[in-house]
Amino acid sequence: MENTDAKLIEKIKTLQQRKNAIILAHNYQLGEIQDIADFVGDSLELSQKAAKTDADVIVFCGVHFMAETASIICPDKVVLLPDLHAGCPMADMITAQRLQEKKKEYPKATVVCYVNTTAAVKAKSDVCCTSANGVRIVEKLADAEQILFVPDQYLGSYIASKIGREMILWPGFCSTHIRIQPQDILRLRAEHPQAKVVVHPECRPEVTALADAVLSTGGMIRFAHETEAEEIIIGTEVGIIHRLRKENPGKRFIPASEQAICPRMKLITLDTVLWSLETMAHQVKVPERTRLKAKAAVDKMLEVG
Ligand code: 13P
Ligand code: SF4
Numbered sequence: 267m268e269n270t271d272a273k274l275i276e277k278i279k280t281l282q283q284r285k286n287a288i289i290l291a292h293n294y295q296l297g298e299i300q301d302i303a304d305f306v307g308d309s310l311e312l313s314q315k316a317a318k319t320d321a322d323v324i325v326f327c328g329v330h331f332m333a334e335t336a337s338i339i340c341p342d343k344v345v346l347l348p349d350l351h352a353g354c355p356m357a358d359m360i361t362a363q364r365l366q367e368k369k370k371e372y373p374k375a376t377v378v379c380y381v382n383t384t385a386a387v388k389a390k391s392d393v394c395c396t397s398a399n400g401v402r403i404v405e406k407l408a409d410a411e412q413i414l415f416v417p418d419q420y421l422g423s424y425i426a427s428k429i430g431r432e433m434i435l436w437p438g439f440c441s442t443h444i445r446i447q448p449q450d451i452l453r454l455r456a457e458h459p460q461a462k463v464v465v466h467p468e469c470r471p472e473v474t475a476l477a478d479a480v481l482s483t484g485g486m487i488r489f490a491h492e493t494e495a496e497e498i499i500i501g502t503e504v505g506i507i508h509r510l511r512k513e514n515p516g517k518r519f520i521p522a523s524e525q526a527i528c529p530r531m532k533l534i535t536l537d538t539v540l541w542s543l544e545t546m547a548h549q550v551k552v553p554e555r556t557r558l559k560a561k562a563a564v565d566k567m568l569e570v571g
Pocket of ligand 2 (some may be wrong): 306355503
């Protein structure tokens with residue numbers, strides 16, 4: 267007999283208790299995963315949560331770099347990623363070796379890496395940032411002669427425009443967010459003239475230029491609670507709409523593009539979460555030398571918050 271969702275959830279909860287496991291889920295996860303998670307959040311909130319938990323096991327419902335970040339912060343915990351194919355294509359647009367070559371070209375540059383990077387890339391960076399704290403982090407680097415920002419050119423150019431300084435940008439991008447086009451925003455604004463438009467800084471500059479606010483996914487959640495607008499156009503991965511609707515039943519959320527789907531985020535399912543708790547796989551662990559170097563960059567970020 268096939269397991270129904272209710273049966274799967276019951277089994278997950280039982281195993282979770284037995285193994286003292288916490289389930290952390292990113293805002294882009296499938297609705298059923300968000301609903302069983304102990305905590306749902308953006309990249310920064312998830313790493314802050316991982317840093318504070320006293321669970322023995324973290325089941326990370328997100329993509330590989332997020333599980334790696336949890337493992338960098340909590341080396342003594344077992345960090346599980348229910349599907350190893352859940353990787354971030356943008357994080358794979360840079361390697362530690364290619365970053366090392368770039369650093370030789372710009373030996374005086376301070377390297378800021380977006381959290382969407384491997385531990386090996388973080389280990390070669392000076393400080394890490396997320397979309398929630400990128401502007402604050404780079405602002406603090408006023409004394410840096412040059413800044414090399416990797417790997418998201420769009421987050422990098424957004425931060426550069428906010429603080430009015432040039433940065434050397436790695437040419438990476440998010441293959442999901444670039445699907446959101448300026449004409450999507452223009453059309454939806456015409457159809458919903460009262461609506462507010464919020465977009466993620468991974469969107470193209472032509473898109474961020476049209477928005478009322480440019481926010482991390484956690485920032486969008488707060489914006490939705492606080493705004494008096496009843497209609498909000500959401501320019502990011504569509505998974506976040508589940509949480510927005512659930513938490514704000516009186517408001518209407520309109521995805522800027524139905525095509526903004528991150529396929530890797532959707533690989534985590536109730537079945538794979540259960541399998542992961544049953545088999546204690548896939549364990550994500552960063553080699554200690556790399557971890558210590560990467561941790562220095564992550565710690566600098568967490569100090570800023
Ligand atoms: P947030 O940190 O804003 O949740 O973004 C993570 C991400 O992968 C965006 O594509
Ligand atoms: Fe990576 Fe983009 Fe997916 Fe975020 S939405 S995990 S940046 S591919």
